[in-house]
Amino acid sequence: MNNNIIPYSIIAKYLADELNDEERILFEKWRAASPENENVLKDLQYQWNGLLPLPESAFQKGKFNTWEKITKEINLGKKSFHLRWIVAAASVAFLLGLSIPYLTKSMSENTVPIAAQTVVVAPSGQKSYTLLPDGTKVWLNSDSKLTYSTSYNTKERLVYLEGEAYFDVVRNEKLSFIVKTGIVDVKVLGTEFNVSAYSTNDIIQVALVRGSVKLESAHNASLLAMLKPGEKAEVKRSGLHCSVLSCDVDTESSWRLNKLCFEGAYVHDVFQKVERWYGVKFNILNENKEYRYWFTLKTESLTELLQLINKITPIEYKIEGEEVTLTYK
Incomplete structure (x- = not known):
């Protein structure tokens, strides 16, 4: 196997944990061939993890679309880490045997369409910046992902965070801005704050620069803390024990300024x-x-x-x- 060619079909089986012994040897050889190959794998893993669950009817066994065909149909262009879910899905669509038309439609009445969400990714060793539809600024730290609906700023301002991000939120008295971390919901109207919610960390941290922030349990919406500028909340994942302490917010968010x-x-x-x-x-x-x-x-x-x-x-x-x-x- 030419280690300069990306073996998408083998990567697909790796992501789905379906490699046989021979394929695993080929995969590991390709992965170890260069740092660039490892970066390609990380990018596809981010995109794969971002895909919503797919029903059995979505699979077309034995009918793999080629990457070339997909890129022609959606005109991907240069690699970017600010990806529509349709792009994220398309990058691995042929691995699942999905058709492009299917990807752009709702999978069922109870499933959010893939194309209805946007995901912004900051891979390991890199940072990312994005501007949300309402003008809110978001900086993503390394190994982080932000997801939001294309209906953002219409009925709600809701984002999902995995990792760490710094938010400069445009004030809107009618629509609260909510950051969901899976364990803790961070709610504001308009303010500036830093959230660290890496899944590998036992503690979720929220540091407030200005304004006010409310922390609630994602399970039952019970109040965990109300922060004032210069304060930091630390919430333990197990038990949701929350402590509030004074902090140097510049130190907490210094990564944003490189x-x-x-x-x-x-x-x-x-x-x-x-x-x-x-x-x-x-x-x-x-x-x-x-x-x-x-x-x-x-x-x-x-x-x-x-x-x-x-x-x-x-x-x-x-x-x-x-x-x-x-x-x-």
């Missing part, structure tokens, strides 16, 4: 954020969980970061592609 600020952050928190910042995976050995760090990243390379950490707490490190093995001395 800075990553650490003010007494513990090792785990530092490397969790740095992984997303650089789009790498850290394997940390001999870790001292009590170590804390004070520093700011701007334009430093990964190597420069590691050299900085070495000056603070001596380490040894090895960079292999997108994996970094770090050992504390």
